[in-house]
Amino acid sequence: MLTHTSPCPPPAAGVAAVVAAVAGAAAGDALTELLGLNISLSENFGDAVGLAAGLAAAFAALLSLANSALGEKNSALKEAQRAIKLLPSAKDRVYGPACEENLALIQTMFGENNRAISTLTRLLQTSYSSWLYTPTPITPAFLRLDPYWDPLRGDPAFQKLLEEKKP
Secondary structure, eight states, rough: OOOOOSSSSHHHHHHHHHHHHHHOOHHHHHHHHHHHHOOOOTHHHHHHHHHHHHHHHHHHHHHHHHHTTOOOOHHHHHHHHHHHHOOOOTTTTHHEEEEEEEEHHHHHTTTHHHHHHHHHHTTTTTOOOSSTTTTTTHHHHHHHHHHGGGTTTOHHHHHHHHHHOOO
16 A cells, blocks of 8 residues: 655655564554554555665765765765665666765765766666656756766766767
8 A cells, every 4th residue: 555665755654664664564554543644554564664765765865965064075975875775776776876876976075076977977877766856867967057066077077978968
């Protein structure tokens, strides 16, 4: 019955999914009944676990951005990589690459241009739901226009990337 698979679900459903993943489907169902939600986590326990993984990945990605704002390079990169491990592209082809997009952004913020450009090159060939440009994946046009990517503009590899067309 739980069909919402976005990493950004309604907060109460997200809490119930985390409870189900940690304490079991029955506990998640009890919480959803208490909260008045119209979902059954025990019917689709795998969905609850997937939803919890998506929430954990989104939290790790947000934490990486917070760490980057504080200038904490190692912590920011660690959390961005943790988000990728929690929601790998191989398991979630719609939202998983968004974690890689977040890593590219963090890498850009800290001057790791070669790594960021390598990640962006892969993402330009991938169809997914971006967290930055929801629901559209990253495109050369976004890379050209969005000031987030300004630190990469002087790099010849980035300029070449902007010229290439998405397949």
